[in-house]
Amino acid sequence: MAIATRTPLLEMTGISKRFGAVQALYDVRFDVYAGEVVALVGDNGAGKSTLIKAISGIYPVDSGTIRWEGRDVSISGPQDASGLGIATVYQDLALCDNLDVVANLYLGREMASGVGALAIIDEVTMEKRAIEVLRRLSVKIPSVRTRIALMSGGQRQSVAVARSVLWENKVVLLDEPTAALGVAQTKEVLDLVKRLRDEGHGVVIISHNLADVFEVADRITVLRLGRYVGTYDARTVSREQVVALMTGAVPGETNEGSAPSGGNGSTPVTIR
Ligand SMILES: Nc1ncnc2c1ncn2[C@@H]1O[C@H](COP(=O)(O)OP(=O)(O)O)[C@@H](O)[C@H]1O
Ligand SMILES: [Mg+2]
Structure with a gap:
């Protein structure tokens, strides 16, 4: 299939990161393609946030290759x-x-781009562009002139996500975007995630909620104790298998051998 010859937007291999005595990431790999949602899952301390922060430049990696x-x-x-x-x-x-x-x-953009076109962006243009991007992403808010303080958690999250794609970004990293949200607001945000994917963005989402993960993810990358376990096709892996992979338990016998392998030092299975 043509997909096998595509180049990922982002491809990381052999990624290691240590904080003092803690090896937060060890020989981790990760990739994301345009037009897909990759969920990054793992138990607390698995290294998910560290990996996201490595990608976003907050914690530069100790070693590894980034393409x-x-x-x-x-x-x-x-x-x-x-x-x-x-x-x-x-x-x-x-x-x-x-x-x-x-x-x-x-916010901050005017200063970050002190010269060039943005320096002369006026209030009217900003408002027009804000309305455009929110409409394009079907973000429902009372008005672009509503103060954030008056908005729901879901609306705030949607504004934060919209901001991330206002500037032609190709990869969007979301760390627990639905953690504080109720059911209806969660759905709004997950719908927005799908629209970003459909627009061609590569979306990386961290979530503790496997229902959310299976709702939006095309692929699921599992980390455990700072190590890469594997990457799985969300259409074929089960929730039980993902839990087993996260915790290091052996997947149940009843899975008829279809459980993805990857633990115990064997070569991780990467499915696209
Ligand atoms: N800034 C830091 N300083 C020291 N240790 C850290 C720091 N950030 C993360 N860690 C440690 O690295 C490991 C991975 O953490 P983290 O990436 O936050 O995991 P997750 O997001 O999967 O819960 C944990 O043991 C955590 O305590
Ligand atoms: Mg975290």
Whole structure:
């Protein structure tokens, strides 16, 4: 299939990262293609956030290879990641409650791009573009002039995600985007994740909620205790298998041998 010859947007191999005595990541691999959602799962301490922060330049890796669209790159700071087209939505969202949606979408950008076209972007253009991107992504909010403080958790999350794609980013990293949300708001955010994928973004999502994972993910990458366990096709792996892979338990006998292998030092199975 043609898919086998495609180049991932982001491809990482042999990634290791140590914090003092803690080996947070050891020989981890990870990749994401345009137009797919990859879920990153694992128990607490598995290294998920560290891997996301490595990709976003917060914690540069100790060793390993990072390729962007097929060429070797180094990501040694957040500017490197954003320069490549990688955007991150962190759990705290980093939105300003007292500002409206337009202001939040453009937060810091005016300063970051002191010269060039953005320096002369005016309020009207900003509002127009904000309305466009929110409409394109079907984000439902009262008005782009509503202050963030007056919005629901789902709406805030949606604004934070919309901000990440306002600047032509290709890969979007979401760390637990639905953790604080109720059912209806979770659905809104997951629908937004699907629209990003359908627009051609590569989306990486961390979630503790396997129902969410199976709702949106095309592939599931499992980490355990800082090590890569494997990457699995979300259509064929079961929830029970993923739990077993996360915890290191041997998948049940009743799975008729269809359980993906990858633990116990054997070669991880990567399915695309
Ligand atoms: N800044 C840090 N300093 C020291 N240890 C850290 C730091 N960040 C993460 N760790 C450790 O690295 C390991 C992986 O953590 P993390 O990536 O947060 O896992 P996860 O997100 O999967 O729960 C844990 O043992 C954690 O305590
Ligand atoms: Mg984490």
